[in-house]
Amino acid sequence: MLFFTQCFGAVLDLIHLRFQHYKAKRVFSAAGQLVCVVNPTHSLKYAPTRCAAAQASTEQGILPPCHHHEAVHDPQLVPCTCPLFSCPWEGHLEVVVSHLRQTHRINILQGAEIVFLATDMHLPAPTDWIIIHSCLGHQFLLVLRKQEKYEGHPQFFATMMLIGTPTQANNFTYRLELNRNQRRLKWEATPRSILECVDSVISDGDCLVLNTSLAQLFSDNGSLAIGIAITTSKVHSSEAEM
Amino acid sequence: MLFFTQCFGAVLDLIHLRFQHYKAKRVFSAAGQLVCVVNPTHSLKYAPTRCAAAQASTEQGILPPCHHHEAVHDPQLVPCTCPLFSCPWEGHLEVVVSHLRQTHRINILQGAEIVFLATDMHLPAPTDWIIIHSCLGHQFLLVLRKQEKYEGHPQFFATMMLIGTPTQANNFTYRLELNRNQRRLKWEATPRSILECVDSVISDGDCLVLNTSLAQLFSDNGSLAIGIAITTSKVHSSEAEM
Numbered sequence: 001m002l003f004f005t006q007c008f009g010a011v012l013d014l015i016h017l018r019f020q021h022y023k024a025k026r027v028f029s030a031a032g033q034l035v036c037v038v039n040p041t042h043s044l045k046y047a048p049t050r051c052a053a054a055q056a057s058t059e060q061g062i063l064p065p066c067h068h069h070e071a072v073h074d075p076q077l078v079p080c081t082c083p084l085f086s087c088p089w090e091g092h093l094e095v096v097v098s099h100l101r102q103t104h105r106i107n108i109l110q111g112a113e114i115v116f117l118a119t120d121m122h123l124p125a126p127t128d129w130i131i132i133h134s135c136l137g138h139q140f141l142l143v144l145r146k147q148e149k150y151e152g153h154p155q156f157f158a159t160m161m162l163i164g165t166p167t168q169a170n171n172f173t174y175r176l177e178l179n180r181n182q183r184r185l186k187w188e189a190t191p192r193s194i195l196e197c198v199d200s201v202i203s204d205g206d207c208l209v210l211n212t213s214l215a216q217l218f219s220d221n222g223s224l225a226i227g228i229a230i231t232t233s234k235v236h237s238s239e240a241e242m
Numbered sequence: 243m244l245f246f247t248q249c250f251g252a253v254l255d256l257i258h259l260r261f262q263h264y265k266a267k268r269v270f271s272a273a274g275q276l277v278c279v280v281n282p283t284h285s286l287k288y289a290p291t292r293c294a295a296a297q298a299s300t301e302q303g304i305l306p307p308c309h310h311h312e313a314v315h316d317p318q319l320v321p322c323t324c325p326l327f328s329c330p331w332e333g334h335l336e337v338v339v340s341h342l343r344q345t346h347r348i349n350i351l352q353g354a355e356i357v358f359l360a361t362d363m364h365l366p367a368p369t370d371w372i373i374i375h376s377c378l379g380h381q382f383l384l385v386l387r388k389q390e391k392y393e394g395h396p397q398f399f400a401t402m403m404l405i406g407t408p409t410q411a412n413n414f415t416y417r418l419e420l421n422r423n424q425r426r427l428k429w430e431a432t433p434r435s436i437l438e439c440v441d442s443v444i445s446d447g448d449c450l451v452l453n454t455s456l457a458q459l460f461s462d463n464g465s466l467a468i469g470i471a472i473t474t475s476k477v478h479s480s481e482a483e484m
Contacts, residue, residue, distance in 0.1 A: 150392035173424075182415075183448075188426035205453040206425075213447050 037117045037223075038107070038129045038144075096163050096194065097132060097139050108132040108139070116226045118144050121219050125154040132163070135230045139163040140174065140191060142228060143198050149205075156215050158187070158226060159198065159207035166193040170233065176208045177227040178218040185210075185218070190233065277357040277467075280349070280371045280386075338405050338436065339374060339381050350374040350381070358468040360386050363461050367396040374405070377472045381405040382416065382433060384470060385440050391447075398457050400429075400468060401440065401449035408435040412475065418450045419469040420460040427452075427460070432475065 089099055100106045109131055118129040129144040141161045148154045158176050162169040169191045178185045187208035192201055201207055210218070218224055331341055342348045351373055360371040371386040386400045400418050404411040411433050420427045429450035434443055443449055452460070460466055 150395060153392060182432045184428070184430035186426070186428040190424045205455050206459065209451070209453060209456070211447040211451060214451070217448065 037119060038131055040118070040120050040123050040127045040129050040146075093164065093195075100132060100141070106130050106132055106141075108134055110134045112136070112231075113227065113229045116142055116144070116228055118224045118226070119222065121146070121156075121215060121222055121224050133160070133228060133230070136172070136232060138168070138172070140172075140230060141194060141198075143202075144224075144226070145198075145202055147202065149203070154212055156210040156212075156224075157202040157205070157207050158210075159201050160191045160228070160230075161194045161196070161198055161201075162191045163194045165195065169193045173231050173233050175227075175229045175231075177229075178210075178224070179227065180218045180220065180225070183217060185214075191230075277359055279359045279361060279465075280373055282360070282362050282365050282369045282371050282388075335406065335437075342374060342383070348372050348374055348383075350376055352376045354378070354473075355469070355471045358384060358386070358470055360466045360468070361464065363388070363398075363457060363464055363466050375402070375470060375472070378414070378474065380410070380414070382414075382472060383436060383440075385444075386466075386468070387440075387444055389444065391445075396454055398452040398454075398466075399444040399447070399449050400452075401443050402433045402470070402472075403436045403438070403440055403443075404433045405436045407437065411435045415473050415475050417469075417471045417473075419471075420452075420466070421469065422460045422462065422467075425456075425459060427456075433472075 087103070089103065091099060097108070101108060111133075112135055114133060116129070116131060120127075123146070125146040125148045127146045131142050133140045133142055139162075141163060142158070143161070144156060144158045146154050146156055160174040160176070162172060172191055173188060174191050175186060175188045177187075185208070189207075192198075215224060329345070331345065333341060339350070343350060353375075354377055356375060358371070358373060365388070367388040367390045369388045373384050375382045375384055381404075383403045383405060384400070385403070386398060388396050388398055390396045402416040402418070404414060414433055415430060416433050417428060417430045419429075427450070431449075434440075457466060
């Protein structure tokens, strides 16, 4: 009888150990993902149509068509691509990151997979949440915007832009994932180049779009966690399977 | 020299064979998925707010609150849940499927994973595309609706309802997937019970929502392919990892 009791105890211990191991694994994998708390920035100048013609030209391979001001004399110069401000700065693509960090104080984060935690989702539109994500030898700008495309109905738009040319952008795939309350929403796409306008990407709705009620379902205590992953592009193998 | 030429030729042949094998594999896996062509139905009676109070009551565990007419005398009787028509029919849950098939001529499809191919996406709102999906011993109603939530801006809403009780619905997870033009959008959730109203699910936006431009990007020649998969529920393991 004692033997059976001891055996039963040993089995219980094993189950308990296995559960502890599984729990620890989950905690570690959670800890392995870098969580970045991103505070909102109220747009100082909001000009949704400033780059209306940008997308079409860029798709035809013509580079920086997205001008905030009348003319860029040197074709190698890029205007400031920060979506928050109408900024008079212009410079070479290589120095866009340092301009965004120094002048607009946008944080930079390293890592293939990170969690972007946008706070104060209740703030009125227009509001932006922005970080630079450094990964695979490149920098990407992640923009989450709350905007009233239809008056009185704010929506959330999330997209990722490569701080590089459209040709370089074609080499990557980004994934945005929301996961809460037994719902999961995943958006995967090729990042646009920062030479195209984030405003036109958002006005076209070619990004992750959330209405307010869905954003609330995915939010926790007024904050929205978006899992971000960037990979080098492969042929979307299941595309043909559809 | 001839030896090297032959070696190079052999390597090229191997690469070609591997490519052919990969291509064939893709074609076969594509052929394995059942594709269902679903024609649109223009709603005869469109009453988006007919079940405004339904969701809250059902969440509290109170069953069929979604009545099309004043009173259902027998609490075991369910009104017709077809979202297309204001139908006076009512009956037990077990005979809802046969009513939907016989009276509303909704097609039924078998299989764990199917492709729902909605045609004529250009038709004006309100329009519905509906099938019954039979899987894992249960029947699910898939509804894709084109609706103008904001006047002049039609959107597409897709959701899956279990033809069963909310308790039964909690045992399943459904996935809707769009995949085209280097973009992928996945929505995963617990299906709602058909005793809740599809109208309220759609008006709350607690489903897959697509604006017109995104629907066009995912469409091919006016048809939208939605990959559907249903599984028995597991704890969303990565939820805690976010």
